[in-house]
Amino acid sequence: MTPKSAALPVPNAIQQKRKRFVVRSVSPAMVTALIGALALVCIGLYLFLGLDANAAYVLPRRANRVFTMVLVAFCVGVSTVLFQTVTSNRILTPSIMGFDSLFMLIQTVLIFVIGTVGRTQLGTYPLFMLELGLMVLFAAIMYRWLFTGSGLSLHLVLLIGIVFGTLFRGISSLLQRLLDPSEFMVLQDSMFASFTGVDLGLLRISVAIIAAATIPLIVMRRRFDVLSLGRDTAISLGINHTRTVTTVLIVCSIFVGVCTALVGPITFFGLIVANLAYALCRTFRHAWILPISVLLGIVALVGGQLILERVFAFDTALSIVIEFCGGLLFLFLLLRGSIK
Amino acid sequence: MxxxxxxxxxxxxxxxxxxxxxxxxxxxxxxxxxxxxxxxxxxxxxxxxxxxxxxxxxxxxxxxxxxxxxxxxxxxLSILRQENTLTVRLTVRDLVGFGRFPHSKGRLRPEDTEHIDRALDYLNLTEFEDRYVDELSGGQRQRVFIAMVIAQDTDxxxxxxxLNNLDMKHSVEMMKLLRRMTHELxxxxxxxxxxxxxxxxxxxxxxxxxxxxxxxxxxxxxxxxxxxxxxxxxxxxxxxxxxxxxxxxxxx
Structure with missing residues (x-):
C-alpha cells in the first residue's frame, strides 16, 4: 500500500482535478482512432512512397514486409499486455523472462541434433511446427509454476527470468561453436532481428497459427479485466485462475515463437508498446489497451522502418534502435520503482 | 451452512x-x-x-x-484478503462493478447497475464513485472493497x-457495518x-x-x-x- 502522507488539502485537490482533466479530455476511443490513423499513414507511406515504374516488382515486396511487421506488432502487443495482466506487473515481458531465448535454444538444438541434412529432409515447415511445439511444451512446464500461485516476489521472478534467458543463450552459443560452419550459416540468419527478407511460405503458416491461437483469447476476452485485479480477487470473482493463466502463457509462447521465427528476437519491444499503451489510454480495460498496443507496435515498426530506409537510407536494423530505446525505458521503469 | x-x-x-x-x-x-x-x-x-x-x-x-x-x-461465497493492492488504476465505481462479474460475466446489465448503485449507496461511496481507488485513504479503500463484495451478492x-491498517474509529465503523450487513442483508x-x-x-x-x-x-x-x-x-x-x-x- 502506498503510504498516504498527511498532505495539505489544497494541492491534493488541484492534483486530482488535473488528473481528471487529462482522463476526461482524451477518451480511449480518441486515442485509438488517432493512433490507428497514424498507423494507416505509416503503412500507406511505406507502401507507396517513391513508387516508380517498377511498382509491379516493388509493391508486393513492400506489402510482404508491412504484413510481417503488422503480424509481429500484433503478436508482441497482445502477448506482452496479456502476460503482464496475468502476472500482475508492468515490467516483466515474455522476452525479459527468456521466452525468445528459449525459442532460439530450441532452434539451435534441433539444428545440432538433426543437422542441415535432416533439416532439408524434414522440410522448413514441419521443422517450424516442431520448434513451436517444443516451445509450447517447455514454456508451459517451466513458466506455469512461476505464475500460478507460487507467490514469489516480482524481483525473484525477474531474476529467475534473467537467469533463464542467460542460461538459454549460453547453451545456444556453446552449441553454435560446436556446429559445422555451414550449419551455423543457416542458423545465423535467424539469430538477428530483421524485418526484410521474410519467407512467404513461413508467413502464411504463421498467419494460420496465430489466427488459431487467437481463438482461445477471444473466448476468454471478458476475463482479462478481472485477471488484472490479481490472483486472489480473480478467484473470488469466479475465475479459474490456474487454467486461464496457463492458457494465456501457452498462447504467449506461441506468439513469441512465431515472432522469433519470423524476424528474430526483439527483447524490449513489447515493454515499449505495452507501457506506452497504458500511459496513453489511461484505462484498465483490455478492450482498449490491446488494440492500442498493437497499433502502437505497427506505428513503431512500420514508421521506424520507413524513417530508417527512406529518410536516412540506412541499412541499420530497426531492431537495434528499438532495443536501445526499450533498454532505456526498462531502466527508467526499474529506477522509478514502479514495480511492487 | x-x-x-x-x-x-x-x-x-x-x-x-x-x-x-x-x-x-x-x-x-x-x-x-x-x-x-x-x-x-x-x-x-x-x-x-x-x-x-x-x-x-x-x-x-x-x-x-x-x-x-x-x-x-x-x-x-466471496473473500477479501488483507492486502488489496491494485496494479491497475480503477475508479471506485469500476472496482465495485467487478463484483457483478460472477453474475454478468463482464457485460453489465441494468440489474447489475442497480446492484452497483445500491452497494455504493450502502457504504456511502456514491459521492466518491468517480475517484480513483488509489487516491482514497485506507479506511475508504477498505469500504470500496466491501462494496465490491456486497455487489457480488453472496450469502x-x-x-x-x-481491521488491518485501520485506526480505532474506522475499525469500529467496519465492525458495525459488518453487523449491519448480517442483519439487513x-x-x-x-x-x-x-x-x-x-x-x-x-x-x-x-x-x-x-x-x-x-x-x-x-x-x-x-x-x-x-x-x-x-x-x-x-x-x-x-x-x-x-x-x-x-x-x-x-x-x-
Whole structure:
C-alpha cells in the first residue's frame, strides 16, 4: 500500500482535478482512432512512397514486409499486455523472462541434433511446427509454476527470468561453436532481428497459427479485466485462475515463437508498446489497451522502418534502435520503482 | 451452512492447518481468533479455494469447494484478503462493478447497475464513485472493497483481517457495518481477527485456533474466559464485563 502522507488539502485537490482533466479530455476511443490513423499513414507511406515504374516488382515486396511487421506488432502487443495482466506487473515481458531465448535454444538444438541434412529432409515447415511445439511444451512446464500461485516476489521472478534467458543463450552459443560452419550459416540468419527478407511460405503458416491461437483469447476476452485485479480477487470473482493463466502463457509462447521465427528476437519491444499503451489510454480495460498496443507496435515498426530506409537510407536494423530505446525505458521503469 | 471436515494444509514438514472440522451455521458474524501462525488465514483461504487443501473437505451449502466450478462458487461465497493492492488504476465505481462479474460475466446489465448503485449507496461511496481507488485513504479503500463484495451478492462473506491498517474509529465503523450487513442483508460474515475485544463485542460465534488446530468454539461469553484465553494465547488475560460485553484486559 502506498503510504498516504498527511498532505495539505489544497494541492491534493488541484492534483486530482488535473488528473481528471487529462482522463476526461482524451477518451480511449480518441486515442485509438488517432493512433490507428497514424498507423494507416505509416503503412500507406511505406507502401507507396517513391513508387516508380517498377511498382509491379516493388509493391508486393513492400506489402510482404508491412504484413510481417503488422503480424509481429500484433503478436508482441497482445502477448506482452496479456502476460503482464496475468502476472500482475508492468515490467516483466515474455522476452525479459527468456521466452525468445528459449525459442532460439530450441532452434539451435534441433539444428545440432538433426543437422542441415535432416533439416532439408524434414522440410522448413514441419521443422517450424516442431520448434513451436517444443516451445509450447517447455514454456508451459517451466513458466506455469512461476505464475500460478507460487507467490514469489516480482524481483525473484525477474531474476529467475534473467537467469533463464542467460542460461538459454549460453547453451545456444556453446552449441553454435560446436556446429559445422555451414550449419551455423543457416542458423545465423535467424539469430538477428530483421524485418526484410521474410519467407512467404513461413508467413502464411504463421498467419494460420496465430489466427488459431487467437481463438482461445477471444473466448476468454471478458476475463482479462478481472485477471488484472490479481490472483486472489480473480478467484473470488469466479475465475479459474490456474487454467486461464496457463492458457494465456501457452498462447504467449506461441506468439513469441512465431515472432522469433519470423524476424528474430526483439527483447524490449513489447515493454515499449505495452507501457506506452497504458500511459496513453489511461484505462484498465483490455478492450482498449490491446488494440492500442498493437497499433502502437505497427506505428513503431512500420514508421521506424520507413524513417530508417527512406529518410536516412540506412541499412541499420530497426531492431537495434528499438532495443536501445526499450533498454532505456526498462531502466527508467526499474529506477522509478514502479514495480511492487 | 459451511462444513469443514478434517481440513489440513502442510508446507513441507510443517502442518499449518491440522484436521480442522467445524460447522458454521448461516447468519451472523463469526470470528476466527488465535495467535500469529495459528493457521487462521490459511484455513479461511482454503474455504475460499485460494489455497489448495492437502486433506479434508469443505462444503458450502452442499457444494464441494473442490469440485464446484469456480464461477458457481463465486455466487455463494466471496473473500477479501488483507492486502488489496491494485496494479491497475480503477475508479471506485469500476472496482465495485467487478463484483457483478460472477453474475454478468463482464457485460453489465441494468440489474447489475442497480446492484452497483445500491452497494455504493450502502457504504456511502456514491459521492466518491468517480475517484480513483488509489487516491482514497485506507479506511475508504477498505469500504470500496466491501462494496465490491456486497455487489457480488453472496450469502457468505469471508474477510481476512479486515481491521488491518485501520485506526480505532474506522475499525469500529467496519465492525458495525459488518453487523449491519448480517442483519439487513442476511449475510454470513466470517472474519479472521486479532483483537479479541472486537471479536467479543461484535460476533455471534468465535472459533479459536492454536497451532493449526481448532481448540474451541462458542459464543463470545463462552470463549472470553481467562482459562480458555490462557489456553489459546498462553497468557493471562483478565476479563471484565462492561455493559454486558466481555472485554479482555491484555494491555498490561
Amino acid at each position: 459451511i462444513e469443514l471436515s478434517g481440513l489440513t494444509k502442510k508446507y513441507g514438514e510443517t502442518t499449518v492447518v491440522d484436521h480442522v472440522s467445524a460447522q458454521i451455521e448461516p447468519g451472523g458474524v463469526v470470528s476466527i481468533i488465535g495467535a500469529n501462525g495459528a493457521g487462521k488465514s490459511t484455513a479461511l483461504s482454503m474455504v475460499a479455494r485460494l489455497v489448495t487443501m492437502d486433506d479434508g473437505s469443505v462444503f458450502v451449502d452442499d457444494h464441494d469447494v473442490l469440485n464446484t466450478p469456480s464461477d458457481q462458487l463465486a455466487k455463494k 457468505y462473506v469471508l474477510l481476512d483481517e479486515p 442476511g449475510k454470513t460474515v466470517i472474519l479472521v481477527i486479532h483483537d479479541i475485544n472486537f471479536a467479543s463485542c461484535y460476533s455471534d460465534r468465535i472459533l479459536a485456533m492454536k497451532e493449526g488446530a481448532l481448540v474451541c468454539q462458542g459464543t463470545p461469553e463462552e470463549i472470553m474466559q481467562p482459562d480458555i484465553l490462557r489456553d489459546i494465547y498462553d497468557m493471562d488475560i483478565r476479563v471484565e464485563v462492561i455493559n454486558g460485553h466481555h472485554v479482555g484486559m491484555y494491555y498490561m
